[in-house]
Amino acid sequence: MDRRQEIMEAAAKSFSLFGYKATTMDQVAKIANVGKGTIYTFFANKEELFNAIVLKMTEEMRAESDAVAVEGASFEQNAHARLMQMLKFRGTHQLYAKLIDEEKELRTPAVIEVLGQIEREIVSYIKAKIERAIAKGELKPCDSELVAFLLFKSYLALVVDWGKTHDEELSEEQISGLLSNTIFNCLLA
Amino acid sequence: MDRRQEIMEAAAKSFSLFGYKATTMDQVAKIANVGKGTIYTFFANKEELFNAIVLKMTEEMRAESDAVAVEGASFEQNAHARLMQMLKFRGTHQLYAKLIDEEKELRTPAVIEVLGQIEREIVSYIKAKIERAIAKGELKPCDSELVAFLLFKSYLALVVDWGKTHDEELSEEQISGLLSNTIFNCLLA
DNA sequence: TTATTGACCGAAATACATTTTCGGTCACTC
């Protein structure tokens, strides 16, 4: 069987279960049933192995985000569905959740770096969607970078931060209702 | 001279210079030229002394925020001026800046608690302003708590977070322009 | 020859023991 594949699976399992710092290369080798040295024939070091696993995860996330978008639906509907999907993924996906926890608790630099990278990619992804919608004449022209940033941060605040200062989480209806009435409505052409 | 006053000033100076954790009661006593025991005749413990200093700071912040609001100006103008003022205060005021740094670096529980409290107060302050504007018919009815939260988080993201992922800070014009076209515009009655 | 391995290395983390610091008290002083 493909050595590289086995190592990837072992690493994904270990990172998901124990996080980046608490995962040892010996551990990964043991789960993958390979000698430790073998890992280093495929990945230069622990961090590159980690990046490969995270890259695979972001591809999954993007696929799930694409899956909830409906061909022909409005920008608002698709943007909302996509962002909610990605934020759900954030809390549901074992590895993502573990990394967020590790960032908060341990401050592991490699984890901080990788999570920041993901956020930047999401914003840039939204930005592209906005530009497409402007080109199609669905949205009026605007600073797509700024609007993408604002949209993402708004969703993050409503989905993630709200619960920290309030007893119950916001429902998806509350969120879509609020943003539909405020930001989205004003973006329309 | 007023002992209590001297202690407050000494504590404010020390907290501003060294933060909460690195400020010792001996230090405060020395700066205030009183015996350590004297502090405890006015304040039950270090945390209460700290809370008193922070309360004074928030009163200053509120005063500065009120000072930039113009009687008779639009909700948008005043809300923008107030929020920008408070966020400027956040970075400019020595004690506030020091506490934010301490929260990030040391995670001192008393500091986390106090900064969270301040944010909650700001949101509740904005909420009251929104309700007043609704009562006056300037804004259309909305969930004031939600909108206050969204407004505050948006400003925070644009003023504070933007710089972390981009080379240059946003100008005040960019921020007011963006939010005027999006959130504010949709709130109008 | 080429792919794989695990004993081995040094740096970094951890655990442990010792010392110092610091919030808070209270017997004493003025």
Added chain:
DNA sequence: GAGTGACCGAAAATGTATTTCGGTCAATAA
């Protein structure tokens, strides 16, 4: 009776011994 600072115990800091872990590479197997 208001004010003080030596004193207390818990907690933090410091120093040191030990262990852990990422990465290497000579030996081995295929």
